[in-house]
Amino acid sequence: MKKLLYLMFGLFISGCSSQPKFLNEAQYTKKYFKIISKKYPEVIYEIKEPLVLKASYGKGKSVTHYLDNSYREYKLDPNDLDDIIEKYTNASAGVYTKSKEIDINRIVPVIKPSDYFEQLKTLGNSTYEDFKVPELIWEPYNEDLIIVYAEDRDNNINYFNQEEFEKLEIARDSLLEFSVNNLSNIVPKIETVGENGNFGLIAGGDYEVSLMLMTSIWTKENFDVDGEIVIAIPNRDLVFITGSNDNEAIEKLKNTVQESYETGNHSVSRSFYKWNGEKFEKL
Structure with a gap:
């Protein structure tokens, strides 16, 4: 991973001599909206605010897409705009096929900050009142960090809730060891x-x-x-x-x-x- 190497050894990477026009948050959101709407025409998208899209699909289902991570990645290298949006919009396909059966051999542990759910709540409250923080499967790791469990899929990381987890018939107290073993096979x-x-x-x-x-x-x-x-x-x-x-x-x-x-x-x-x-x- 080049970014890691450059940060570790303090190298300065000069960009291309001709830099593209930089998009602010609102402009980036509009471009993202245009691309994802074309990719998934069966989904109805709405721009709630810069870097926040609401997607409505299926029978009354909806999900909020937060574009802050993709926008951060874009700011690191504006030349990669198209590739970044392509990568993140491809990952959205897994959200609209949530009913797909979870592969227990792909369940992995994901480290998050301990205020992860508070961050979600803050983002949700900034868009619409009926936002609910998802009931994901997680446990504390230390005073700063938590472990959230998810399923590794081809184009995205699928976070599953308590109801979905109960169908898997995996003992809760063995989930960490089980997921770490999976991780060693997946990475x-x-x-x-x-x-x-x-x-x-x-x-x-x-x-x-x-x-x-x-x-x-x-x-x-x-x-x-x-x-x-x-x-x-x-x-x-x-x-x-x-x-x-x-x-x-x-x-x-x-x-x-x-x-x-x-x-x-x-x-x-x-x-x-x-x-x-x-x-x-x-x-």
Whole structure:
């Protein structure tokens, strides 16, 4: 993942000599609306506000699409506008086929900030009054983070609710171990980049942060760092790794983590976390 490499080593990537006209939030929403309406003509779309679309489909069904993550990705590289919208609109197909049977072998754990549901509630209240935060399957991980369970699909990550989960006949207390085992089969080859006690992980772009749940990989044999293993996870596709005694590296990473959290898509946390032998706790 080039973005990870560039952030880790502080490289400045110059854009194309001829930059495209940059779209503000309202302009981006209109372009997204035009493309997704053409792609799914059976769905009725309505622009509620910049970066928020309401989609009505089926028999009285509706869903709200928040475009903030895709817009953040667009701001990182305006030249990729068409590819970004194509990727995100393709993912919407899974939303309209929600009735598709869940493949239990594709259930994965997704790390989210502990205020994830409050964020959803805030977004929902800004659009229409009858918005309800979905009753997803989740559990706490530490004081900052939670684990939300979902199904990995070809074009999207399908978050399922309590009613759907009960049909799967999976023991709730075994779900974490079960989903982590699935994750190890789903992610592509996990690559480590970096050197001299400072590393990063590459695993396809969707589940890098979820790798913190794979307890077997967090060893000094895999990550030769100064002190205990410390990670930073500003976005779901970025995992920075250093040592608890490497104060210089941690200080240098702080600005990178803050900037990535604020400007990247799918933000997770500004904090650093230390491996205690069983899990990561806030540093």
